[in-house]
Amino acid sequence: MSFAETEINKFKKSNSTGNNVFYQAMEEVIYSIAPLLESDGRYSQHAILERLVVPDRIIQFKVTWLDDNNQVRVNTGYRVQFNNALGPYKGGLRFHPTVNEDVLKFLGFEQILKNSLTGLPIGGAKGGSDFDPKGKSDSEIMKFCKSFMIELHKYIGPRMDVPAGDIGVGTREIGYLFGEYKKITSTYEGVLTGKPFFFGGSLMRPEATGYGAVYFTETMLEMENKEPLKGQICTVSGAGNVALHAIEKLYDIGAVPVSCSDSSGTIYDSRGVDLELLKEIKLEKRLSLEKYLETHSEAKYIPVDEYPEGGHAVWDIPCYAAFPCATQNELTAVDAKNLIENGCISVTEGANMPSTPEAIELLQSHKLCFAPAKAANAGGVVVSEFEMSQNASMSKWSFEKVDNKLKDTMQMICKRVALTAKDYGVEGNYVDGANIAGFKKVADAMIAEGI
CATH class of the missing domain: 3.40.50.10860 (Leucine Dehydrogenase, chain A, domain 1)
Incomplete structure (x- = not known):
């Protein structure tokens, strides 16, 4: 039994059942950071892992x-x-x-x-x-x-x-x-972020997560010597805040987003989805995406129950880059296989843990650029912290200032993750790079403050 498996089993035995999603997230992190834990005795001495997962x-x-x-x-x-x-x-x-x-x-x-x-x-x-x-x-x-x-x-x-x-x-x-x-x-006082602007909210907060995911992807593709997103076909899942603003930013940089989805089905519009219509349907009227066909009858709507079990229609659309932006575990091994077979180069998690462990393993084994959520969808919390800073100083920043700072921060996160992966012998593995870089900073702070 490996070191990581020993740690995972030890934690599961001492905790209650019914934590399946939490255990999935915890296992991914422990497998990533196992070499770090084994090589640096400080983390074991200070019981950092045991303290961090509770x-x-x-x-x-x-x-x-x-x-x-x-x-x-x-x-x-x-x-x-x-x-x-x-x-x-x-x-x-x-x-x-x-x-x-x-x-x-x-x-x-x-x-x-x-x-x-x-x-x-x-x-x-x-x-x-x-x-x-x-x-x-x-x-x-x-x-x-x-x-x-x-x-x-x-x-x-x-x-x-x-x-x-x-x-x-x-x-x-x-x-x-x-x-x-x-x-x-x-x-x-600034006790909440995401407030309306006149309550001290920051400009660009609604856009932040979707925009940030695209900024991260642009940097990742550049670092991995891949073609940029401009002119490329992109698929997006979801039809909420993250998905719609990822689509918006993809259009801004010249990409062609051709899909979105909700709990009922998937829209595929090969010419590029009509963003303004999507915003009207989902943000203003809160209706099913099927309404999209009333305006664009040439588009395709695939109901959830018409697609084979274990997969999702949105990931069976040929694309250069995929952006799962709906919910956890929405991209399965079946979906990963379809993406690979259809020539996808990059997958960026806009939602929280939208890919199953089996899907991630498949994507990485086939050398796709894979951007994990904890790095790629950090844009929302980045702009939330900007809002905290503005509240503390009783100031307001322009849209352009927030956008530039967001782009700079997402580029910094991507480069830090990539360099950490390289330093620990897993170059190109952005999952391990993100977990190791994130863990080290928190762990070192926990050691410094004592128990």
Whole structure:
């Protein structure tokens, strides 16, 4: 049994079951950093791995609220404060029926290393609720957010824990949460990021993750001596904030994004997807992508149930670069095989852990450029930290300044990951490079602060 397998089994035996997604994320990191742990006795001496994989605290609370029929509704709220060795806890809030402790532990653990890679002074956390905003009125969403903040405010602060948005939590929800925080505390401070601009929010926050993924990919392709994205066919999954802004930035640099998807199916438009129509359908009207055909009948819509089990239509479209931007484990071994056979050169994770371990192994074994989420989708938290800086100094930066700083930071992350991989004998492996670089910085900080 290898060193990594021994460590993984030791941790699993001492912890409860039901943490499948968290274990998947943890195993990837441990396999990557095993050579570092074996070669440097300090990490074992200070029990860094054992300390890193256990959250500082998991906060769970009841959220009661009234719907539009004056019926009392009950949801569960969470905040997983994982590690603050590098700075205040930082990570988004997710409102979605699938939210549970396992999912949030996975997201919070990934956030530690992602935030470390940015080089910015922020720790890792995640939170949210099993509340589903879909189908709810603005009034119901406002009442839920206010009830949620009544509990959450006890555990957050601009130097303690600074939540942001995630799936189901956009500027509307952040505005309601911030408004309630102000009422409770009588303070106007940067306790949340992703705020509306007039509340101290940063320009370019909605665009940050999607734009950042494209900036990272451009740098990765350059470092790996591949053709640039300009003029190339690109496939994108998802139809939310990350996907739409990845598509937007791909158009900006001259690429041709031809797909998007939602929970019902996939749109394939060989001429390039109509971005403005997508924004209208998904952001304004919140409808199914099938509505796209009413305007563009020549495009293809592939329902989820019409594609073979184990794969997804979006990854069976020939492309130069793929951007999974929907949800975890959406790109399977079947999908990876299709991408390889169709001549794909690059895969960039815009969502959190969208590729299964089997898919990643296949992609890497065939020498595709593979950009892992904790590095490639760090743009959101990068601009969130920029928002914290603006709030602290009571200043506002222009769109151009934020965009330039985001591009510089994503290029820095990519180069740091690539150089770390080379230093540790795994040149071209951006998964191992990201895990080692992120871990080292956090681990060294944990050693320096003692126990």
